[in-house]
Amino acid sequence: MSSHPHLRDRTFRRRELKVENVSAAASGQPSKQNTGTAAGQDALAVRLGDLARSLQNEVDTDAILAGMVQAAIELIPGVEEGSISVVVGRKEVGSRAASSDLPKRIDAIQMEVNEGPCLDAVYEQKTVRVADMSTEKRWPRFAERAYAAGAGSMLSFQLYVEGGNLGALNLYAKEAGAFTDESEHVGLLVAAHAAVAFAEAQKTEQLQEALTTRDLIGQAKGILMERHKITDQQAFAILTHASQNSNLKLRDVAIRLVTSGEIPSQTQH
Structure with a gap:
């Protein structure tokens, strides 16, 4: 991503617009914790439809990715922060559209130690949940440092697989046990919509x-x-x-x- 100040300002403004769009879609609707009810599911479907249309009309790749992350924060129970991992040619791994410094730090740790939930989601599993980072044993080097950095729970969804290009939606909470089965269910729906936008973003970028x-x-x-x-x-x-x-x-x-x-x-x- 370019470090030019005008591009940063434009991207930041587009991110603000995405926040406004998602918030507007949520206006008057049940909170994301109520998606287990029939009314909540209907509201979620409407909001996901609004998200898909909003992202389809966006031409800026960074704004598309930022909109996806913000939608996940707005819609998925337990989510506080998020980011997207992009892998090109199954070699180069990068973190984009981080909502704050926390996902930036956690993503950097995963890349440094070459292990963690988002890498498993990208390469192996479609969904990876970390209930308690302080007791996580699957990725010991990552978990210890991620917990020290402030991540209590984590949820990652595979977004896209085409050739050598891969992606994952990474979601974070500061407290342990923040994510439930409902979080995964809603997250899979959001990720399905996000995957389409991600694919379009990749094609747009390549074009x-x-x-x-x-x-x-x-x-x-x-x-x-x-x-x-x-x-x-x-x-x-x-x-x-x-x-x-x-x-x-x-x-x-x-x-x-x-x-x-x-x-x-x-x-x-």
Whole structure:
């Protein structure tokens, strides 16, 4: 995620709008603790429908993920904080849309010790619940540090599996025993809607990256065509040769040319 202040301000405002949307959907409806009743289930269905429509109309990936986390906090019994873990190529694990510093700290611990509920939810199980972090034995290194950081309970749901791209919705509470069977039931419903939004966010992100790459390569070819009075095909051949020779992606070669006017010519180490 970009650290540019204007982008941070925009993302934060979009997150505020998502909070307002979810709160508006909940207005006049039973609290999330009442979803066990017929009326509560009907209200939950309405609120999930509102969530799905709201996220479908959103084009900013970070806002989509933030909206998913905020909806989970609003709708699932026991939840105080949340975040989303994203795994690309089954290798790179990142934490996004954290609602506060607590999930950021817990997610960082999981990545550091390479064990924990969200990693199990991503790779192995669809749902993982930690009733009491202070007595948790499945991930001893993680549990001890997570409890010290302030997590008493945790609930993780697998969101999406397509190729090498994975995700998990991570939910936290400061007290032990915060999550019940109802929490899991409602959480599965929220996660099902969130998974669709997550998939769309991934596709949108990939499309945006592809379009950006195409534009960068187009700019780079234009520079070479103007500089050397050559054809489009010849300019592209120069870029691909530079990519192979420098061991850099074609996109990175184009960025170098567009930003500095130079083409890398030596193998990068």
